[in-house]
Amino acid sequence: MAQQRIPVVMTFAGNDPTGGAGIQADIETIASMGCHAAPVVTALTVQDTRNVISFDEVAATLVIEQARAVLEDMPVAAFKLGMLGSIENIEAIHTLLTDYPQVPVVLDPIIAAGGGTGLSDTAMREAMVSLLFPLTTILTPNSQEARRFASEADTLDACGQELLSMGCDFVLITGAHENSPHVENRFYGSMRHLETFTWERLPHSYHGSGCTLASSIAGLLAQGVEPFVAVHEAQEYTWESLKHGYRLGMGQHHPNRLFWARGEEEA
Template identity: 70%
Template sequence: MNEPKAVPVVMTFAGNDPTGGAGIQADIEAIISMGCHAAPVVTALTVQDTTSVQGFAPIDAELIIQQARAVLEDMPVAAAKIGMVGSIEAVQAIHTILMDYPDIPVVLDPVISAGGGGELANEEVVDGLRSLLLPLTTVLTPNSLEARRLAPESDNLDACAMALLDHGAEFVLITGSHENTPEVHNTLYGNRRKLETFTWPRLEGSYHGSGCTLASAIAGLLAQGTEPLSAAHEAQEFTWQALNHGYRIGMGQRLPNRLFWASPDEEHD
């Protein structure tokens, strides 16, 4: 009997969102959709609904390290995704872990505020993301607001991207859903230049967990061996479809349907 092909493992560092729209659950669903196994390391517990964040409690940094090391010493992790970190101590803990595994590609979604509103990172955490995690990042996926927070000295988004590349990120994909444009323009940067701009139809309404979905999908594709440029494009296509198939089951933002491909009504190639 032939052994089944090994499923790539993606470790995700993120907060738990009780709505299931963002955070750890969003990551798991997107990673599974890329054909990978998700290894979730919880960094924070949040109190939130589809409208806003009411509060959160960071997980102790030592417990974050213990969670991650238990998995890393047991499974061959092929990629890592970082979302909400919760505290500067968590940033330092994740930095310590990743320094021991320099060959693992890292996707960083710099979660600074929740989609529906509410701050999830103070300036100390933002500084930590910039100084400790950007140098270890393969693909950084800020939205335009996060890019400006991470590179406040820059006067436009192109300059923000160059500054973030200077801080050590290998690729920067800035998403443009927060910009006042008829269509959504997402731009990928690398090698000190703009590589490609992707244009997507703008969907009505707003979504809870779109950034988590995109970053986790990229991580899953990198774990599968996909090159970053192709991974960025394929992950955007998946994310747009998840949003297009999304649903509103709370009183606030819509939730992406990351398992749209499993619907019996969905056409498959």
């Protein structure tokens, strides 16, 4: 009997020594989706559960060498992009992605850490828009990021339309930062608002929730799930991982991305 091939998801992200966000978050999530993670480190961060203290980007040549070595050895079914570290890395990843136009791309356009430390500047954001957005299958900004990228828009719906006009196939704007009784995540495609997903607002702040959402979407796309269903199922998984989260340090809670591995009695 032939062995079933496990889909490979390549993730570009920074290393978070708390294990809450970045590469470890992506690996746990991608494995939870039934895929194999191929992690490419783009930055080394110094951070705790409250904020990023500092970071140093990995040289673009080394980022691409990491990726090319894997891509020449195994088939990659989806790309997930998180913290990219520098304009040079954005330019290098753009060149890489153009060689694999058939592979879906999920981009979490990170601007700042949960604690507020900036992780990209204006030039990096402009590079993302011009080089990566046109190659992106699903963009997953939170509402604050959406407003920064679509600065001329006066509503979140207008933000969604403007982000689509920048070249993304689909946009999912998450609403946890909004002052609303429930979390409303808004999904856009085909130059229109497709759906608003409403979720119970949980009581805590979570470290790595955006990484979890984007990586779960990428894992589902790698499995061949169509975008609308992937976005819905990824939100369900992310919400459950937050609901089962735990507080290890003095700052944000960690999502429990392996909640599904516990027995019913334990859960």
